[in-house]
Amino acid sequence: MSQRIAILGAGVMGETLLAAILGQGHPVGDLVISEKRDERAAELRETYGVEVTGNAEAVTGADTILIVVKPQDVPSLLTEIAANVDASSTVVSLAAGILIETIEAALPAGVAVVRAMPNTPALVGEGMFGISPGASCSDGQLVAVSALLESGGKVVVVDESQQDAVTAVSGSGPAYVFYLAEAMIAGGIDAGLDEATARTLAAQTLVGAAKLLAESDETADELRRRVTSPNGTTAAAIATFDDNGVKDALIAGVKAAAARSAELSKP
Ligand SMILES: NC(=O)C1=CN([C@@H]2O[C@H](COP(=O)(O)OP(=O)(O)OC[C@H]3O[C@@H](n4cnc5c(N)ncnc54)[C@H](OP(=O)(O)O)[C@@H]3O)[C@@H](O)[C@H]2O)C=CC1
Numbered sequence: 001m002s003q004r005i006a007i008l009g010a011g012v013m014g015e016t017l018l019a020a021i022l023g024q025g026h027p028v029g030d031l032v033i034s035e036k037r038d039e040r041a042a043e044l045r046e047t048y049g050v051e052v053t054g055n056a057e058a059v060t061g062a063d064t065i066l067i068v069v070k071p072q073d074v075p076s077l078l079t080e081i082a083a084n085v086d087a088s089s090t091v092v093s094l095a096a097g098i099l100i101e102t103i104e105a106a107l108p109a110g111v112a113v114v115r116a117m118p119n120t121p122a123l124v125g126e127g128m129f130g131i132s133p134g135a136s137c138s139d140g141q142l143v144a145v146s147a148l149l150e151s152g153g154k155v156v157v158v159d160e161s162q163q164d165a166v167t168a169v170s171g172s173g174p175a176y177v178f179y180l181a182e183a184m185i186a187g188g189i190d191a192g193l194d195e196a197t198a199r200t201l202a203a204q205t206l207v208g209a210a211k212l213l214a215e216s217d218e219t220a221d222e223l224r225r226r227v228t229s230p231n232g233t234t235a236a237a238i239a240t241f242d243d244n245g246v247k248d249a250l251i252a253g254v255k256a257a258a259a260r261s262a263e264l265s266k267p
């Protein structure tokens, strides 16, 4: 049975989800994306062959509605679509910090709501999604949302109370890794490499280390120690990081992201 999917918001994450869902083999005719700007709408039609409309039109008759606008734009969006959302629809919000109860209160009673936190590696099929069901979401609806998002990567189900932490670790996390990559590339250039070579070395090192972490039973700490020969090069680097409080600063950064996510949840 065909499932009509509406994506509301055609920014970085909206386009990422569109590409991932199409990549999973969903017929383009089952999808619709909303966009106000004519130029952007034309670009989306041309690139993906997808239907582009306004929000109210997009949600009409949609089985699954993905909300992918900025958190501050969610309340007005909900007001705009509420009358056109069918009670049998599943609404998935990917907006950081927006509570399930806020969405449920703005939509017709009984609409199934799922809060999801994605990340941008979904663009290459290696995303991470933390999802939380609302009170009206059945097990079957949650499984269907999970299967849809798996088009972009892995999915874990968490209690909504953990969403600020999920946001801080995996939602914002790719930015921390790119920050590390920036530093590895800059350090490599200072040490004598050209930029392209430094980028290749850094990128493949991050891919390889991430794969090792994902596939190994060892802790991150154990894996790090296995790279670190006594009195060797890695020991010199780690000692310098520790002297400069790098790990403490990163932990503080993750906590700041969680705190900001919690702040975004406040009315
Ligand atoms: N980017 C990321 O890594 C992640 C993002 N998210 C969440 O995803 C959501 C979107 O983020 P992101 O894609 O980065 O942001 P963007 O700003 O790139 O995209 C948001 C899009 O929504 C559009 N928009 C704004 N208001 C409306 C409206 N009323 N109807 C339809 N479209 C509208 C904007 O258009 P215009 O620019 O014209 O206003 C813009 O194209 C956020 O809530 C964020 O918290 C979550 C995890 C990771």
Ligand SMILES: O=C(O)[C@@H]1CCC=N1
Pocket: 096, 167, 171, 172
């Ligand atoms: O920075 C943000 O607020 C969004 C949520 C997680 C990643 N990007």
